[in-house]
Amino acid sequence: MSVYQKNELEEEETSRTLSLIVDNQPGTLARVIGLFSGRGYNIESLNVTEIDKIRNLSRISLVTRGTSMTIEQIKSQLLRIVPVHIVRDLTLEGPFIKSELALVKLVVKGANRVEALRIAETFRARTLDVTLSSFVFELTGKPSKLDAFIDLMRSLGDTEVSRTGVSAISRGDKTETKLLDQI
Amino acid sequence: MTLNYMTGAEAVIQALVDNKVEVIFGYPGGAVLPLYDALFENKKIKHILVRHEQAAVHAAEGYARSTGKVGCVLVTSGPGATNAITGLTDALMDSVPVICLSGQVPTHLIGTDAFQEADTTGISRPCTKHNYLVKNADKLCETIHKSFEIASSGRPGPVLIDLPKDIQLTNVKYIKKPPKIKKHNHYYSNVDEDLINRVAKLLLQAERPIIYAGGGVVNSGPKASKLLTELVNLLDCPVTLTLMGLGCVPNTNKNFLGMLGMHGTYEANLAMHNCDFMLNVGARFDDRVTGRLNAFAPNSKKVHIDVDKSSINKVVSVDYGIVGDCKEILSLLVQEVKKLHNQKVLNSKTKWWSQINKWKERDSLGFKQIGNNIKPQQAIKSLYEKTIDFDTYITTEVGQHQMWAAQYFGFSKPNHWMTSGGLGTMGYGLPSSVGVQIAHPKSLVIDVSGEASFLMNMQELSTIVQYKLPIKIFILNNEWMGMVRQWQELNHGSRYSESYTSSLPDFVKLAESFGITGLRVDNIHNLEATIDEMINTNGPVIADIRVEKEENCFPMIPSGAAHNEMILSSDDNVKDTSNEGLALV
Ligand SMILES: Cc1ncc(C[n+]2csc(CCOP(=O)(O)OP(=O)(O)O)c2C)c(N)n1
């Protein structure tokens, strides 16, 4: 908002998932992140990887929070960045899927080992590593599901967590192919 | 060497020529020696050796803003590049197209803290529209061509290209500028007939309309200014301009209410406050313009035209945002208004004008020149009157003198007024005047300066002398950082902490030491003669105009106040600045 008093009729902030197509170039991510820190916007989650080797494009999935005026600002500001080609507001576009992967290490001995495995099974987590005193689980799904799983694991022992951040995609048969061809 | 193969440095210079660069402002150093070598042989590009890299960027800005072309800068790595940062930020804030070439340590040394290495792309990222580090010589030509397109299209801005020394020395195949460079899809426009029709109707039906225009109109080119003036005349609508927009409607136009904002006229600000319809053309609702936002033009419908979508609804929500180039939109609006005009939908504005004329009667720019001391306002007024028949370009520094220049000098054309608006950079005016005079060798170029600001980039006197630039430096010398002193008087109980400019040089002797003319005047009776002498001197002049020391700049919207809470003089009942107001810059 502005330097002057906040708008009294300020509406509530909501969480929004944005999906960006950007050039896979040094500096692009720095510009995107710099925009958020420089202008005081929130980043709740961010994930980037190359998705098109031939055209050298990456996707940034980004979860942010703000009023609709702020979100509109964020989207227009993102589009000013030269290597940012597409900014989609998945939350606004319609139904979409949000998914994240977590690797969770749990240090655990004795009876709690069984409990850990039982919980892992319930959550459909995969066990990637086992020692006599630890497990590494892999879990994918909605961030809230990951949160719940990690909370339970923490109550069983010492944990170490690595999460990818949210990846998102719209439901249905619509794709970006045409938009990408225009880049 | 075959025809198409050349060193990277030669390719860079060739690419500049291809992009019609005629002048480059720069300063050499180890990391750009190959580029300087390539320039040595080149006959098409004139290099202007400045005395500080910040000045190179300001000079390029002055050049760009007075011509509409892209300004070009060349600096070395490390300190050369870091010195340029203030200039780049200034260009970003005021949307000035500038290309800055910086040298860099060779690619294999990047990241090793090599001598004069700096993370130039990292440092300049937030203060450029875009920047590049060229690590692959094959991409060199393409990068430069693209940079010109980025700097000058859409909302213009600075682009930095970091050039490692080994890339400058590598042999590359020269690639010509392609006839058409693909625009990025960002330059989006939502203009359609229906929108234009609706806005035209609103304009015609409004009872109390106002047009508020800014630097975007100037950036869109002289045609946009003509169209804006035509629209104003067609509608008989009051128009006010921002600091950056001065000149895009002639000051003599009867509908022009003067500048608006913190030091704008009473009539302009009150018309903004009381309008029922506001058309913003190429301005950005800057906090210096709006005053307290929750009291900004409270009962109005607002339409905003801007080339940058992110400017719309950034600080003020509007009813319609029209995204696109001002001149195209203005041209459509003028056509539509003419069409509707014939159908007689124009609302009478007699009542609105009589109200505005009442505000005008307050004569908010009035001042009393009494006694022998020179009022700074009078100094600018006389300067304007004496230069009215010349093709005059004014640059300024930052402070009270800048505001007085904006208030009392009249601008009849766009691109003749160069001032640091967004960043408010003291030290902008002198180097900027170098760029302006290089672009317009026959014109009268004046830097309206304050004594404190002048000291910030006075090394450029040496540049001025070297290139025999007949720039007139008109210093309103009040021995104070006047604008700081004024705020301390109004907001901090007249505790003048560190705002006195002591130990000033003798400006006349300073001028003489550079072999140029120095003039001084401290009596109102000699003011006009001094201005005449300054104008009639062939070479550069420093005119030390000793003005009333504690004069304040009025009218003023105190910080945190609204348009209708302006004060016209120190005698006004001034409310204490609110706590929110105190926190504002
Ligand atoms: C680089 C920079 N530093 C500090 C400031 C803050 N500042 C704004 S106006 C001003 C005083 C300018 O004094 P002078 O040039 O003498 O102009 P006057 O106001 O007296 O006309 C200062 C310090 C600035 N705008 N720019």
Ligand SMILES: [Mg+2]
């Ligand atoms: Mg001063």
